[in-house]
Amino acid sequence: MANQNQKRYPAQSDFPDLSKSNALLKDYLTQDIYAKLRDVRTSSGFTFDRAIQHCLDRVTETIGIVAGDEDSYTVFADIFGPVIERYHKIVRAECMNVTDLSPEKITGEIFDENYVVSTRIRASRNIRGFCLPPFCCRSERRAVERSIVCALNSFPGGEYHPLSTMDDALCKSLMSNHYLFRTPKVGFQLVSGCARDWPDARGIWYTEDKTLIFWVNEEDHMRVISMQPGGHVKEVFTRFCNAMKQVEQTLKIQNHQFMWRADLGYLSTEPANLGTGLRASVHVKLPNLSKHPRFYKILSSLKLECRGTAGYGSAIKDGICDISNSVRLGVSEVYLVQTWIDNVNLLIQIEMRLENIQPIDDLLPM
Template sequence: MANNLTPAIYARLCDKATPNGWTLDQCIQTGVDNPGHPFIKTVGIVAGDEETYEVFADLFDPVIQERHNGYNPRTMKHTTDLDATKIKFGQFDERYVLSSRVRTGRSIRGLSLPPACTRAERREVEKVTVDALSGLTGDLAGRYYRLSEMTEQEQQQLIDVSQCSSRPAPPGCMQSRTPSWHCLSGRLHPPFAALLSSSTRTPALARQPNSTPCSLSEPMNSASLQDHFLFDKPVSPLLTAAGMARDWPDARGIWHNHQKTFLIWINEEDHTRVISMEKGGNMKRVFERFCRGLKEVERLIQERGWEFMWNERLGYILTCPSNLGTGLRAGVHIKLPLLSKDSRFPKILENLRLQKRGTGGVDTAAKGGVFDISNLDRLGKSEVELVQLVIDGVNYLIDCERRLEKGQDIRIPSPLQQFRH
């Protein structure tokens, strides 16, 4: 934001507002309150509704172009492709890859985004989404957990349990001296949230037909620790300054299928976060389930008279400009103890259009040489292209690790072409 908001642009836009009343000052408040860091860039602006990206395009377009590596929203069109049959070589060597996941976000057209939504709109998002999810069948069938029905102790347990094995570093603790872009919250949450152990109490379950009572009241053993995942409260200044914590935890919740491999977060940073994940290295299966589930959720939403925000210029519309387009992040937890110590590792990732995080996500340290590796781009490439990019890139990293194990040399690959014009 700071690189693109000039006095002239501010003067031109400061008196404008979207039909919902969202203003420029509200867009930039989180960036004004939370200046960036020389080595970590935050986007610094948020959208309050779908119209934000049009009304304030003079600011948002250059921010989008800078964040998305040259994608010009004025002249380029985004493509969507959820055909998982096009994926090749989607099985990783599980001696290196520990887990695989794909996530995205979706916003419901006609309702304000989380920074601007009223309590009634937030509840409408929950109602529409949960009603649609109740129509999922087969391996996608599952249940919904409403955070407002959890006790504060139960919510805290979700956070504490996940942090036992992977506690985030304090805010601002950086593992890299290379400038990198972060999303609105400064962290891309590990997408494995609030999977609950069964008991006789049902405080957290938004009850649906044939649902099974779940609770957090039982003591956790080492096995159940592996079944609990991080769920962050909105305490980051970047989130609170953007209005994300209003009415917490009203109308927020987590849905997952019975296998705990397909999850939906409701009313977190976006209306919905859709996640497919599993242990091991079968990225093709993870993406197939992601595509199938996402298509089915969209169909069920449309059957109820709603649709997702999308346009050909920006793709799927989400709160933070960093997540426009596909909104997709495909990633793995991968063991790279030798490659990660090689001075060429950052350049290899850069040329492959990949980014790394520590084991616990943004601003956390890698443990045992295990990194979270994912795609850097979101906008200008389709879902299939981005997942294939991750597959090809991760396989290249594995090959480098193998070569180093044998005492052989590795090379830096040529930079990938960014866009097809």
């Protein structure tokens, strides 16, 4: 077995082949940086090669690097720093991460339900002291599950369902109704290491009406999800804020705290989920706009992203899009959700104009 003191070939000869990748990593990983990072380890032993392995195995990755533990963001900062700035469109030195879970500050109670089919707000959280899913060992993963389930026992009206004992019919129905994450047969979870030992210590907690959901040990230790049919965004955000505050408090009783840093906010496996960790999405009917040649340019200038309604990587079907904020870092939850509400309303306005074959130029952000 190789040990850390073993003499290795110069780092240039091990430089990874990223020629087929379009990931952001490719723009910043130089031979010099690789030489500097190849042989260092985080406090729990995570290496740079592990952090970028999924990018070599899967050419469709957008970012190309994951964290295996909290320390990864410090030890591999030469790469994480520029990649995070570019993805989140921020300057890290100026970045302040302030949590604001005050739903009463939001204006705009409800989206036009002629267009919005359903509304969902989720955020990722990870518990300090444990490795992240790409690198945690089985006992850590089980300890994370126990702590989260214990915290959730204080929530009324819901129940935890471990994946390992869930019957197939329930599992399929939860997935097809968009409540449960997919079984990793291909894709990011598998190649990043998050799916080791699947389905051990993974599960879902949900209320009977499935408007409040917690995912355990998928891509992050925990995902908090508030969702419901229709467009009542204030209800969805209020439920999200209350759940987030309550779970943090109940974990504190067990002496746990979330991984957090002033410059990066809540830490996550993927740099895309840093900051608030929050993705607010609507399934919204945009049959005209989604076919417009300027659609993706409009989204990008509004810092929005579009997915298909079957989740990340799926295609738009029947003109129904999943529209969400693409940036999560350097702004508060209230600011982020308010900006997203305003921008979704703008997209709906543009869609109405296109329906009536009216010009849209005066509505466009650029």
